[in-house]
Amino acid sequence: MGNPDPAPVRSPAGQGAGTPPAGPRAPDSASGMRIPRPKRWTIPFSEKMTDENVVSLLANPAFSGIDASRFPPRLPLQGVLKNDTKLRTFEKGDIIVREGDYGNSAFLILYGSVRVVLNSLPARILGRQTPVKKTFFGSLAQLWRNSDVPEERSLAADTLQLQARMTRANVRIGRESRPHIFVQDLDQALPAHEAVILKEGELFGEIAAIGRTPRTTTVLAEGDVELLEIRWQGLRELRLFAPAWKEHIDRVYRERALFSHLRETPVLSYLSAEQITALAAQTHFETYGNFDWTSSFQKLATASARERVEQEPLIAREGDYPNGLILIRSGNVRLSMAYNHGERTISYLGKGRCFGLEEILHNARHSPPVPLRRTLRAIGYVDVLIIPTSVFEKVVLPTLTPERLQALGVATDLPGVPADPGDDASAKLGPDMLEFMVENRFINGTATMLIDMDRCTRCDDCVRACAATHDGNPRFIRQGPVVESVMVANACMHCVDPVCMIGCPTGAISRESIQGQIVINDSTCIGCAACATSCPYQNIHMVHIRDKSGSFILDENTHTPIAKATKCDFCVEQIGGPACVNACPHDAMVRADLSDVDLLSGWINR
Amino acid sequence: MDKPLINQRRHPAAWWIASACAAALLVAAEAALRAALLPVALWTGTLLYALVLALALFNARKKLPFLPLTRASTWLRFHVYGGWLAVLLFFLHAGTAWPDGRLNQILAAVFLLVAASGALGLFLSRWVPSKLTASGEALTYERIPEIRRQIRTSVEALIVAADHESDSSTLGDFYVNHLLVYVNWRPGLFALPFGDPPLHRKTISSLVSLNRYFNAREREIASELREWIEAKRNLDTQLVGQRLLKLWLFVHIPLSCSLIILGLVHGLVAVHFTRGL
Numbered sequence: 001m002g003n004p005d006p007a008p009v010r011s012p013a014g015q016g017a018g019t020p021p022a023g024p025r026a027p028d029s030a031s032g033m034r035i036p037r038p039k040r041w042t043i044p045f046s047e048k049m050t051d052e053n054v055v056s057l058l059a060n061p062a063f064s065g066i067d068a069s070r071f072p073p074r075l076p077l078q079g080v081l082k083n084d085t086k087l088r089t090f091e092k093g094d095i096i097v098r099e100g101d102y103g104n105s106a107f108l109i110l111y112g113s114v115r116v117v118l119n120s121l122p123a124r125i126l127g128r129q130t131p132v133k134k135t136f137f138g139s140l141a142q143l144w145r146n147s148d149v150p151e152e153r154s155l156a157a158d159t160l161q162l163q164a165r166m167t168r169a170n171v172r173i174g175r176e177s178r179p180h181i182f183v184q185d186l187d188q189a190l191p192a193h194e195a196v197i198l199k200e201g202e203l204f205g206e207i208a209a210i211g212r213t214p215r216t217t218t219v220l221a222e223g224d225v226e227l228l229e230i231r232w233q234g235l236r237e238l239r240l241f242a243p244a245w246k247e248h249i250d251r252v253y254r255e256r257a258l259f260s261h262l263r264e265t266p267v268l269s270y271l272s273a274e275q276i277t278a279l280a281a282q283t284h285f286e287t288y289g290n291f292d293w294t295s296s297f298q299k300l301a302t303a304s305a306r307e308r309v310e311q312e313p314l315i316a317r318e319g320d321y322p323n324g325l326i327l328i329r330s331g332n333v334r335l336s337m338a339y340n341h342g343e344r345t346i347s348y349l350g351k352g353r354c355f356g357l358e359e360i361l362h363n364a365r366h367s368p369p370v371p372l373r374r375t376l377r378a379i380g381y382v383d384v385l386i387i388p389t390s391v392f393e394k395v396v397l398p399t400l401t402p403e404r405l406q407a408l409g410v411a412t413d414l415p416g417v418p419a420d421p422g423d424d425a426s427a428k429l430g431p432d433m434l435e436f437m438v439e440n441r442f443i444n445g446t447a448t449m450l451i452d453m454d455r456c457t458r459c460d461d462c463v464r465a466c467a468a469t470h471d472g473n474p475r476f477i478r479q480g481p482v483v484e485s486v487m488v489a490n491a492c493m494h495c496v497d498p499v500c501m502i503g504c505p506t507g508a509i510s511r512e513s514i515q516g517q518i519v520i521n522d523s524t525c526i527g528c529a530a531c532a533t534s535c536p537y538q539n540i541h542m543v544h545i546r547d548k549s550g551s552f553i554l555d556e557n558t559h560t561p562i563a564k565a566t567k568c569d570f571c572v573e574q575i576g577g578p579a580c581v582n583a584c585p586h587d588a589m590v591r592a593d594l595s596d597v598d599l600l601s602g603w604i605n606r
Numbered sequence: 607m608d609k610p611l612i613n614q615r616r617h618p619a620a621w622w623i624a625s626a627c628a629a630a631l632l633v634a635a636e637a638a639l640r641a642a643l644l645p646v647a648l649w650t651g652t653l654l655y656a657l658v659l660a661l662a663l664f665n666a667r668k669k670l671p672f673l674p675l676t677r678a679s680t681w682l683r684f685h686v687y688g689g690w691l692a693v694l695l696f697f698l699h700a701g702t703a704w705p706d707g708r709l710n711q712i713l714a715a716v717f718l719l720v721a722a723s724g725a726l727g728l729f730l731s732r733w734v735p736s737k738l739t740a741s742g743e744a745l746t747y748e749r750i751p752e753i754r755r756q757i758r759t760s761v762e763a764l765i766v767a768a769d770h771e772s773d774s775s776t777l778g779d780f781y782v783n784h785l786l787v788y789v790n791w792r793p794g795l796f797a798l799p800f801g802d803p804p805l806h807r808k809t810i811s812s813l814v815s816l817n818r819y820f821n822a823r824e825r826e827i828a829s830e831l832r833e834w835i836e837a838k839r840n841l842d843t844q845l846v847g848q849r850l851l852k853l854w855l856f857v858h859i860p861l862s863c864s865l866i867i868l869g870l871v872h873g874l875v876a877v878h879f880t881r882g883l
Contacts, residue, residue: 139672453739457731457851458747461678465671479746485739576674583671585682586731 033547034556038526040505041079045231046086054081057228062108062201066242075237084234090221093183097205097219104501104510105231106206109198112225116196116204117218118263133575146472153522153545153553153564183220197222206249207257209235213330214516216260233505258285261329261385266408267354270399279395284324284386288313288378289331294499294536297380297441306342308439309334312377315384316355319371322363324386325396326355331382331497332443335424336375345435346374347425348443350496350595357410361400364393379441380497428601436483437594441536445493446516447570447591449476449580450603454485455588465583466568473543475568476580486604491580492539492568494518496595500531500540509565517570527563540567625687629694636698650699651876655869657692661685662862686728693721709875713868720865723858730850737799738847742840747848753841758789761834768827776819777827784812785831789838792845799847806839 036042057063058081068077088107090096096107099120198204208215209232230238238245259280262268268276290296300308316326318338332350336343349355355376363369387396426434437443460478467474476491498518501509508525511518520531532540544561545553552561570591571578581589592600639646664685667675696717705714738744745753761781768777788809813828813835820828
């Protein structure tokens with residue numbers, strides 16, 4: 001029973017388990033393999049983009065109006081088009097974008113038209129596949145194939161991995177020798193679904209690419225279609241240096257995101273498409289906080305708790321009249337109440353939640369009106385939609401019968417002012433735990449590693465299991481801040497809002513489709529450490545890679561070691577699931593989605 | 607993520623009931639075999655050895671974390687409840703009297719030591735973690751020597767600062783007479799992780815009693831020293847607790863391996879002589 005193997009394990013920095021990672025170390029040997037240091041465009045989005053293609057694109061109306069001189073010399077427009085885009089062709093019925101997938105690119109229609117399906121399609125039609133996992137014997141082989149050398153990389157294996165990613169089985173091989181999933185007999189298969197047709201010159205997919213959110217709709221080829229796929233790094237440069245693109249992307253982003261989000265909001269689910277459209281026209285769109293909020297978060301690390309709260313952008317204040325229903329489109333918000341000289345956190349809300357509904361419902365039916373009972377502040381980057389109270393009362397309120405409100409779980413009678421805290425997260429988690437989770441922004445995690453220190457025997461079976469499933473290299477550190485008896489360990493939380501993805505120049509860090517884990521493609525990682533710097537939780541570590549002999553792999557020019565970013569990948573390729581949780585003999589560890597307060601409180605209070 | 611990774615299916619009652627049923631079945635089966643004049647010892651011995659091998663598989667599961675072999679926590683429960691059943695089987699097999707013969711005596715002693723060390727380990731794994739959590743900052747076992755050095759260096763720096771800044775020898779004398787002894791003190795191998803060690807209490811008490819001789823700067827330094835003394839107390843508690851959680855395994859695992867080997871020898875000898883009769 002217990003841990004039979006108390007031997008120390010190797011941490012990412014080659015020290016004992018739980019040791020904070022040291023910075024990249026100097027090579028211990030001047031010898032070793034020498035390769036060119038990977039750069040921003042060492043691995044372009046497509047090897048097939050030619051200078052002729054770029055010239056042709058520059059003549060396209062979408063790019064001909066761009067002032068190329070606004071682009072900096074290191075990131076010329078031609079370079080962006082050549083390295084951050086690829087030409088794609090599809091046949092009728094081919095699925096270009098699937099609802100629910102995490103995409104990191106947008107598409108410009110060069111020829112033909114596409115059909116944007118507004119309603120959800122069955123998984124069968126979408127041809128969904130489970131992520132590629134190791135086979136049983138492939139998993140077992142790790143027993144003897146794991147390297148004794150820390151962070152060993154085989155460059156040949158990298159190439160194979162890249163090829164494997166390009167040839168994962170699909171349904172139809174397109175003209176570009178690339179497999180496509182397609183819907184047979186498009187017109188018959190999708191007659192009942194609402195659709196919008198997009199034509200030449202129009203852009204789609206930018207919402208998911210920029211907002212770091214899953215695709216909200218499925219897009220299919222109407223006929224033969226040629227598209228320019230722009231990875232989000234290229235889209236970022238275009239948005240940054242071409243004002244017309246910025247204006248267009250922002251407008252389309254807001255319009256389409258607004259419509260989709262309104263459709264997904266439960267309280268608006270009884271509205272017709274026309275009513276939603278009318279509502280969208282009168283809905284305000286606002287953003288709070290910084291898109292890349294890591295730096296502001298880190299600056300506030302030394303501030304007092306009160307200062308940190310006060311620095312969070314105010315969305316709505318307790319005591320103010322409820323001017324409108326606030327819908328959280330993305331990000332997280334803090335819900336608080338005045339408490340003596342400070343603000344006490346009551347709960348936190350994430351995507352899809354709304355604020356002010358109970359007050360608006362109360363005021364529509366009772367007099368005197370009540371003000372907002374809580375304060376709403378943005379944690380990080382937050383998109384909100386605001387439906388003015390007068391519009392809500394006119395369009396939405398008539399559709400909300402008492403039965404429907406009950407079905408939606410909305411209280412029709414306010415228990416009084418101030419709000420009864422009996423149903424809030426503070427009561428479920430305890431005030432200290434809640435403040436800790438919100439203040440440190442751990443609520444961003446969908447797979448936050450929590451360890452119950454009253455159960456953990458410090459046996460490090462979790463660390464050893466992680467190392468065994470990652471070629472001998474553990475991808476987390478069993479150390480971190482502790483509140484009450486719960487430790488938030490240094491492991492990637494696979495955030496709702498993964499700011500680590502913002503700065504990646506090559507798109508090596510991305511969302512894995514379907515389940516949404518954040519993974520790093522080791523082959524395309526250039527070791528710039530942008531993701532590690534951006535991660536607010538220090539959960540991404542830079543390591544120096546070695547060859548089979550244990551020597552560092554060096555840059556052929558500078559002779560400095562090549563670095564790669566590493567982190568927990570949630571064992572996406574393992575058939576057994578996350579090894580760390582499964583290896584804990586004492587049920588002391590969980591990977592928790594902190595947007596689910598009930599689940600978390602159930603674990604804490606078990 | 608598509609499903610929560612919180613294991614809330616604990617069902618301890620189900621494990622208790624299943625174990626109780628298995629125990630009752632074993633007792634009944636042994637009685638039935640005995641009544642039928644069948645070789646009870648052969649059957650119970652074979653079953654006991656098979657169960658011991660199955661319990662030992664828990665260690666093998668730890669070496670294969672990449673295979674879907676159910677959670678380690680489920681294996682541990684099987685290990686614990688199966689362990690109690692093995693104890694029952696042992697007494698059904700060997701009886702309550704001390705066995706004759708050197709091999710049997712060694713085997714019985716090893717079995718009982720394995721069972722006892724397992725029970726001790728179970729107790730420690732339930733009792734020690736909360737003591738460690740209550741003690742203070744969670745420290746990594748491998749880093750404890752390094753942190754010990756940091757504490758000593760920091761304490762010495764404060765004493766030097768006190769000597770320079772306060773023009774007084776009070777804290778210096780305290781360091782020489784009390785603090786140095788405490789900083790260098792290490793808890794014994796079998797110390798337990800609860801309560802304040804007497805030396806810690808004495809050190810704190812000495813520091814408090816010197817308060818009347820301090821000026822303002824010395825009070826500041828004394829306050830910082832007290833924090834380091836608390837850090838040293840936590841360090842000792844973490845060391846003692848984590849060492850205990852590892853130490854019992856150094857008894858349990860080697861003895862378990864010996865048990866498997868001795869059990870095999872015992873079985874072969876028993877079968878050999880049974881055939882000879």
